Amino acid sequence: MNTSWGPRGHAVVIGGSIAGILTARALSETFARVTVVERDRFPEQPAPRRGVPQSGQVHGLLARGRLVLEELFPGFTDEVVAAGACLADLQADMHWYQDGRLVKPAVSGLLGVGVSRPLLEHTLRARVAGIDGVSFRERCEVLGLLASADRRRVTGVRLRGLDGAVGSELPADLVVDASGRGSRSPAWLEELGYRRPREESVRVRTTYVARLYRRESLLDGRALTACSAYPGTPRSAIAIAQEGDRLLMSLGGWTGVVPPTDDAGALAYAESLAAPDFAEVIRTGKPLGEPVLMRFPASVRTRYEDLADFPGGYLVAGDALCSFNPFYGQGMTVAALQALALRDLLDEDRQHQDHGDEDHGDGHRQDGGHRDDPGARFFRAAARVLDVPWGMAVAGDLRFPEVEGVRTPRTREMGDYLTRYRVAAADDAYLGTVLLRVTHMLDGPAALTAPDVVARVEAGFRASGVPA
Ligand SMILES: Cc1cc2nc3c(=O)[nH]c(=O)nc-3n(C[C@H](O)[C@H](O)[C@H](O)COP(=O)(O)OP(=O)(O)OC[C@H]3O[C@@H](n4cnc5c(N)ncnc54)[C@H](O)[C@@H]3O)c2cc1C
Structure with missing residues (x-):
């Protein structure tokens, strides 16, 4: 495997x-030029x-994601709030x-920002486009990879301009x-003679139907309502306030359920949910577009980290x-955390090089030590970033008996505990905050089983009178 990030060129x-x-933002600290190619x-x-x-669908930004974006783009929150x-x-x-x-x-002190996906992307893109050395090539499609003669290293991409330009090649020291x-x-890896990575998938078969409304006094002025699906009730919904005095609402169907797109059907669907808010939006709200x-x-999840052999660059x-x-x-949020991880790795490498322990392209440094690829x-x-959110998402999806996947006695025990947790959180705001902090990736799942939390869950569940 090639072990160098290459000269800090392109x-x-x-x-x-x-x-x-976000990747371009991370690379811009190390590479002299970063080109983002976009179709x-x-x-x-x-x-x-x-x-x-998915850009017309509801996009909630987790609290952790907002903090990471704030780190990468200081003033990000103020900027989107100023935009509404x-x-x-x-x-x-x-x-x-x-x-x-x-x-x-x-x-709770946890802050979330209600912003449309297009405004979020637009704001971040404008920030990155303003960084020296970063450029965007629009209407350009990457068709494949360029590689060194021995195929040990990717050396760029093959492109096709979508506005009549002929195909071309774009050399690079690193391609992401x-x-x-x-x-x-x-x-593409297979074409270069490498194995395909293993894929893990959880077929939860969801469908989301989003519709935009004028916000006015909907949800009694609250910024957000979310209602989760759960076994026996494979229907969810979420509504988030956005810039421009708008509210984007989405009805979700799980395990093959498809929310209706006609008004009467959507209303009946919303009325079947525990939260009255969504039916109220449909009854009284002014739609600003079609569902x-x-x-x-x-x-x-694609397991690139398991591949023994992978091209450099x-x-x-x-x-x-x-x-x-x-x-x-x-x-x-996960994309933002990966960008931070990439930035930190590049930074680490730069510091090694500044200290003169540059490798020779064969994984061996001048001092004889071995620096990993x-x-x-x-x-x-990236796998470390992914492990917790992937574990939480899979556990959530596997609560539905219709979803195929491996269930161990431990996952079942945890599932039962979390069911009691949700019951107790209806009367205990502290439990709600702990759950929110975990869901928003501010704390790890271990917070849910801290001794004081377990004690509150069990006491709260007993007091609820809900049968065990
Ligand atoms: C229905 C739905 C709702 C979602 N809600 C949320 C949410 O609430 N919160 C959240 O955090 N995330 C949400 N997500 C996920 C979120 O949209 C993505 O995680 C996020 O956009 C990051 O994706 P990405 O940039 O990796 O890829 P994408 O957003 O899919 O973008 C890929 C880009 O690559 C371009 N492209 C593709 N192929 C080529 C090529 N060959 N050459 C050049 N350009 C190419 C495409 O045009 C596109 O711009 C949701 C996703 C869906 C489907």
Whole structure:
């Protein structure tokens, strides 16, 4: 495996959506030039676009994601709020229904920002486009990879301009695939003679139907209402306030259930939910467009970190590496955490080089020590980022008996405990805050089983009178 990030020359990022933008931001600290190649033309004003079919769907940004974006782009929150986005306490200003019960509202100090996906992307892209050395090539499709004669290293990409330009080649010292769920990396690797990575998937068969409303006084002015699906009730919903005095509401169907798109059907569907808020929006709200349906058949994690052999100068990030059931709202936060991990690895390498322990391209430094392959280190770091959110998403999906997957006695025991937890959280705001902090990736899942938390859960569950 080639062990060098190469001269700090030119990096190419495939795909200019959230993961591509954040990757470019991370690379810009090390590479003199970063080119983001994107199939779409970016709209001049924030608007959904074809290459990101999910851009018209509800996108919640987890609290951790907002903090990471703030670290990468200081002033990010103020900027989107100035553009009309809504900043809100995630427990006081939100109705959060878990297993049909409202988690007790209280001031949590956790801040979330209600912003449309197009404005979020537009804001981040403008910031990155302003960085010296970063450029975007729009209406340009990557068709494949260029490689060294021995195929040990990716040396660039093959392109096709979509506005009549002929095909061309773009050499690079590092190429990062951030082209989303439809990534062709497994096939491209195979063409170069490498094995395809193993894929893990959880077929949760969700469908989301989003519709935009004028916000006015909907949800009694609250910024957010979310209602989870649970076994026996495979229906979810979420509504988030956005810039422009709008509210984006989405009805979700799980395990093959498809929410209706006609008004009467949507109302009946919303009325079947524990939260009255959604039916109220349909009854009294003023729609600003037609419902938009999107299917999401399966969460998929591609295990690049397991490959023993991988070409140098090539990485995969964002949804191309792992794409989650959207209801958990993890994708953008995980992409941001991967970008931080990449930035830190590059920084570490730069410091090694500054201290004169440059490798010779064979993995051996001048001082005789062995520095691991940077690509392998990135995939391991990304796997560490992914392990917890993937574990949480899979556990959530496997609560549904219809979803295939491996269930151990431990997962069943944890599932039962979390069911009692949700019951207790209806009367105990502290439990609600702990659950929110874990869901928003501020704390690890171990917080849910801290001794004081377990004691409150068991006492609260007994007091609820709900049969065990
Ligand atoms: C219905 C739905 C709802 C979601 N809700 C949330 C949410 O609430 N919160 C959250 O955090 N995440 C959510 N996500 C996930 C989130 O959209 C993604 O995690 C996020 O956009 C990062 O994805 P990405 O940048 O890796 O890929 P994508 O956003 O899919 O973008 C890929 C980009 O690559 C470009 N491209 C593809 N192939 C090529 C090529 N060959 N050459 C050039 N360009 C190419 C595309 O045009 C596109 O711009 C949701 C996803 C879905 C499907």
